[in-house]
Amino acid sequence: MGRTALLAALACGMNLGADVRAQEAAPLAAVDTFTLKLPPAAAPVAGAEGSVQFIGTATVLVRYQGFTILTDPNFLHKGDHVHLGYGLTAERLTNPAIDLDKLPPIDLVVLSHMHEDHFDKLVQEKLDKNTPIATTREAAEALKRLGFTRAIGLSTWDRLEVEKGEARLRITAVPGRHGKAGMQALLPSVMGSVFDFGPNVATPAYRMYVSGDTLIYDDLKTIPQRFPGIDLALLHLGGTRILGVFKVTMDGKDGVRLMQIVQPRRAIPIHYDDYDVFKSPLSAFASEVKAAGLDKQVTYLAHGETYTFAPAKR
Template sequence: MAAYDDALDLHFIGTATVLLRYGDLTLLTDPNFLHHGERAHLGYGLTSPRLTEPALDVTQLPPLDAVVLSHLHGDHWDRRARRHLDRSVPIVTTPHAARHLRTWQGFRRAGGLRTWERCTVREGRSQVRITALPGRHSLHPVLRRLLPPVMGTMLEFGRRDGTVALRLYVSGDTLVYDGLDEIARRFPGADLAVLHLGGTRLPGGFVVTMDGAQGAELARRLGHPRVMPIHYDDYAVFRSPLEDFLTEADRLGLRERLVLCARGQHALVTPHGDRPLVR
């Protein structure tokens, strides 16, 4: 666990689920705790079996100060999360997902942020400022209306006096498009980018998450010094394995930026620009 040296501990649980610990704060991203063989519901009758086991069960989580949810899909918010998470925990998500969580699932502290809106979560001597960032689950105009809205997030960790020690970008299930370029302009100093990959493919051949080539291209555009790939092998709808991303990152000269953290491992990020320690 991270101590008061301004280090951030990322525990990769699987899919897009990461447990984040910074000082007195504990956050969780995109809670997905289905087990191998269980099916995630993706909407309109579409399901996909999980191919892996999460590194933790939802019942093993520590107390949470907040959940950051990129969007409302069954591989990011599943029935195990719905049943077992504390309904009083703050959930920072899209307005669409927040309305659903409050109205239909009883998570009364779910709050929605529109793009570039922000909120702050504080606990003890620590705080994190959460900014909603642009994202598009599909570039197809019809699919964009059918799929739930998605957001990326910038998490700025620091002390309660407002000092920012570390910035963490989480892409959410977006594809690459020109609207993402604004992220690098507004947050040029982010320490680590966590990218949702997988090349998720829907019936009809529609790709709705970044494949390896798109992920490497986004890493190039952002220019962040460290990049951690996640969300690439947990479900049958993921069609672009991690090797695709690694190959393209090599081609673009990005290999030295990569932080490869397997399920169950921790990556310790410091504000000094050192390569994160993976263990």
């Protein structure tokens, strides 16, 4: 499908609305639980603090309780291009804070969906093919075709139980939608994710939510119902627009609405200003945050900066 055909399809929804509604009305599938056992750390984990380091785009390093997790790996440099499908490309406007070959050892990658600005050609070629990757079922199949041997496909509410020595982590896939309902068949499936650190699911040591490339829609309201007391939310912003017209990620106003829905104790914006298809700058989110009186709940990180956190007080 070329650009002209894509524009026409998006404009009319390709009569897909009924099909999408039929899918959404289908009975809920059973929740699956997967397990992943990692080798224990060579040395005891020092300290109780955790950290989130912003590398750029939607790529962050999460380190806590002996786990090192990489999200949505994108390590292209300024001037490089990614392909988004249907003949569409995007140019990177920034550099990552760390190069791919300078990363510490990674236990697990969490990939919200299969788009090149989240899993680029460099990563496809250079990332160890034996790296565990938690992602959507659709993306897991694509990763397996690329040679990745430990891609774990999750549907909404599926869980991945991760064990590393005495440390425990549960990752749950939560709702996300990369565009309006009529556009869904033209876009990859996407998931948000909740990280619950610690052995006790009812009272995790720390609860983190990563939004993924979602827009605001009703299903997001189920996240705080199932996962109250979110300590930290990482919000994919940018107001990404396909063909400069169709919004497929949250803008500043949407980011505030999501904060109001999931009610995190702290939020960090990511996925903004890095590509030319990102049309809503970080400043737009900051203005909306100030207008909503949420300034004290938001931390802004420049590329390479780190936010540190301690176990939550329940």
